[in-house]
Amino acid sequence: MEILSSYGAVATFLLIFVAEFGDKSQLVCMTLAAKYRARPVLFGAISAFAILNVIAVLFGASFANFIDQRYLSIIAIVLFALFAISSWRDAHHDDDNDEGKLKVGKHISMSAFTLIFAAEMGDKTQLAVATLSTTQPPLMVWISATLALATTCVIGVIVGKKLLNRISEQLLSKMAALLFATFAVITAITTFA
Template identity: 25%
Template structure:
């Protein structure tokens, strides 16, 4: 393994773990694993995270082809400083440590209530209507379990446009893409394992302020290292 791959892997791994622990998608995996079988929850969350990581790295890898390498490097440096200050601001202004967990629980409870309401209306329908609904069953449910699809979709759309995704794009534009992909996948796998096994207990105990502060410092270190390095 070359030094550039190792450097990209280390940065991506550290950034992913710190960004995802206690995050929205971490809480989604933790709560779903408490109410459903763990295997499809883990598979859905991990598959979504891996896909998101690969897409983000591809975007970052293609960036130097669209703009000059010099401008891509300077833009990445600037983004690291922005993400660092953003995370520090969140760490110093965060009011509660369980806001993310409570928000996810409320959203999942609302979804379950809607499903129960639709199920109650369906009880009064005829057998022909039930057979018609089965025929209109979503195509993907013939190949994947509903729990897998729920975990996958909640994780994917929860990560889309998130700070961790933008940071991965920036990192891939300035580091070895292979290392960034490997580090991101390893970090996502570790976070998914922790979330599925005992994530809710951990999420209710860790301090979001501490995580945000450490993440901010890490981004600032990445920014400083990128600033003093050559293109």
């Protein structure tokens, strides 16, 4: 922890960035951005991360004592399953109607927010932020952690947009369905095992 005292902001950023890089939230951002506009995905995901970090910083390491992790995991399981079903249905609806895509785009920020918020509540990254806030200035921890999570999200969105140029939307929807279903199963196994 001594190194954190000297280089708190940088150490917090690096710790959270490395912990979250390649994690489910980055993959969620990548998957959503491959199919929908980047701006609403980024807005929803980064808003969720910012609020999650506020919660973590405010409650510190004791936050986990207030909310049963099983309830949070069950919410995440349900959301992942719903997104899997939605993505699978999208793959099997040959819908060239741009109005439908615009309508979905209006709600994708809320979908990204809800999915990230439920999936990451009580996650290792949030617990790391809570722990860091017990020994470091809370505002510095919040800023550094939020910037780290936003950075992983932006990277996920950029990669997701590149995929869209190389993979058909139908295949992408099937891949998203499989990804969300996998997250639901993994979350269920870790929750109930």
